[in-house]
Amino acid sequence: MRIGEVARKTGVKAETIRFYERVGILTAPSRTRSNYRDYGPAEAARLIFIRRARDLGFSMPDIRELLELSEEDDRSCAEVDSLARAHLGQVERKIAALQVMRDELSRMIAKCEQDTISECRIIDTLAVRDR
């Protein structure tokens, strides 16, 4: 498969695939006579794995580790589990932080009564030193 086809099959754009190769998360594939990258099903599977993990918000270092771990068949998956749990914790903290933001934005907007700027409660809220 050339890069375009593997891009269509995996949902990872060609540019991104080349980027992954450059940063070493994907090994350089063999080339055709005309110097085109030539991928097999194993590479496609790896890309799907990467995409799924990215979709779930795993960082590139995390994915690197998950990929390494996934190749050691007879090892305990405790490390995989702990990586996933750590990431879940991060996602939960991010949600909590965004909820705080959302609530404060809502409160701020609710106070706005569409006056002139000089009376604007939104600008006020932003400018105020405390809270």
Place this chain on the structure above:
Amino acid sequence: MRIGEVARKTGVKAETIRFYERVGILTAPSRTRSNYRDYGPAEAARLIFIRRARDLGFSMPDIRELLELSEEDDRSCAEVDSLARAHLGQVERKIAALQVMRDELSRMIAKCEQDTISECRIIDTLAVRDR
């Protein structure tokens, strides 16, 4: 005030203040004889405004606009309101996306029974093509 003091007072790091000046969100202050930046209370207030808006997740272009609007006292704050609402919408979409992530991560982790990698449900879930 020198940059360090205004940094302490506003909660914006000195490097970040210099960065804001470079990108033009903050005008260059006057200098002391020894070429140190010399800030007054107006600049500190502006920095507090910026920090509050950043804490609420507003982007730099948004903040630029909020700052401009905040200076036109006799204008309607409808634009401020719509900026804030648009941003609230973004935050809400981000929360929703993260909740989807969180749920899928939770499901994935729940399936893991701490076997070996070859049986690992987490690795499996990531590798599988469809959902």
Place this chain on the structure above:
DNA sequence: ATGCACCTTGTAGCCACTACAAGGTCAAGC
């Protein structure tokens, strides 16, 4: 032969900082 989709490499840009290097300034203490 021509057109077009596809591929190649390399570089720069995105966001909002953050880190670092190499040097200048100032006040206090000895």
Place this chain on the structure above:
DNA sequence: GCTTGACCTTGTAGTGGCTACAAGGTGCAT
């Protein structure tokens, strides 16, 4: 007067995870 140390200056490069070019080569159908 000299050292120490906190503070300041400038400029540059790095972060993450791509994305967007530019300038050119290849493969296949018409």
